Every structure is written in C-alpha cells, then in structure tokens.
Amino acid sequence: MIGTAIHLARSTRQVYYEEAFILTHMTKIPVLTDAIQTKHAGEQGAVVNGKFVAFGKSLQELYAKAKAKGYKRDQVMIVPIPRPNVSYI
C-alpha cells in the first residue's frame, strides 16, 4: 500500500515497511564512538536496539553482563569492537 507505513514490532527490533515494501529498516546498526572503541577494542559488545549495553572478553562474560542489566539473551546482538586505526586485508 503505497504511502502507508506499517509498523510492526518484533520483540527487540522495529520493522518499518515503507512505500510498498521498497525500503525496509530493521535491526539498528550501532555507532561505535572513539571512547568505547579505545576502552573495549578486541572485545565484543552487546547491542540492544542499536545501543551498546555491555562488553565482554568472552561470549559468556558478555551475556552475563547483559543479563545483569536486565536483557535477555535473544535481545542481544553480538557486535565486534575492532582495534582503532586498523585496516583489514
């Protein structure tokens, strides 16, 4: 239905269908700040709704910290924190 936005909420992610399904925004991709990257490079971040909520050097630690803050495992997206100023080949 052109011009009609249908908003569906699926547990932790927001789904927007716009302009007759031409463009859809779903999982929110986080923005990594310099401060977070400097502090947590090499770890994994737990992201919920596009925001970092916990960090860990192992998945076990990551999920435990996220759980301590009230987030369920299925809500958490595991996001790598790369080292700053490193290029990949």
Added chain:
Amino acid sequence: MSPTFSFPYYQNRPHVPIVLEYGNRRQRALPLLDSGADYSLFHKQFALDLGLTWSEGEQRSFDTAYTTNLAVREFQLSLDLEGSRFPAPVCFAEIPDLFHRPLLGRAGIFDKFRITFSEQEQLVEIEPIN
C-alpha cells in the same frame, strides 16, 4: 516486490545483522559481509555457545590472504537475515583475532540475496531473491 534492507556501514565497513540458529539456541551477530570469502567464519566460542559439538563439525582446511591450511570445523546451520530463513554452511576456528572479526562469506548466502555495496553512501542493501 521483495523488501530491500538497507544497513549503514559499521566502522566504515559493510556488516549485516544475522541470527545463527541451532536447535532452540539463537545467536544474534553483526559479522563483516565479505564478498571475497568463500565461507562464513566465526570464532570457536560462537560454536560452543550455540551448543554445537565441536568434534561433529566437518574438518576443513582454508587458505586465507595471509595464511595457509587454516583448520576449521564446518556445520550446517539455520540462518535468519531479517526474516529470511535459510540453511547455510558456517565454519568456526580457534584464531584469537577471529573473535572480534567474524565474517559472513558467500556460501549459502550470496545466492539468496541481491546485494549492493555503496561505498559513497556507506550503505549495504540486501534484497531477498524469491
């Protein structure tokens, strides 16, 4: 018409959200979308956390841009990319750097989506192929 999913680059690179599924365990992740990689590759921790039995994975050996004979274990998993669910091979290895550098490669994935990289806009767009 299939929906198109548009994701901004993460750290100036194309990453896409994917859910790895095995049994009743799900793992949401944001690996690098790597068109130069034949297979998806995650750290061994991801496999163990999913409940996979390491010894049951098919042993394989990969060459990479900087090493040869990299030992990996391959498992057939169910993947979910923004509501599109499909089976795909996923490999795991015990390389420290892989923990913060998971890769989503071509096998079982790139043939199911029309994928557009836009360096200028720092976006990756994904459209399921019906």
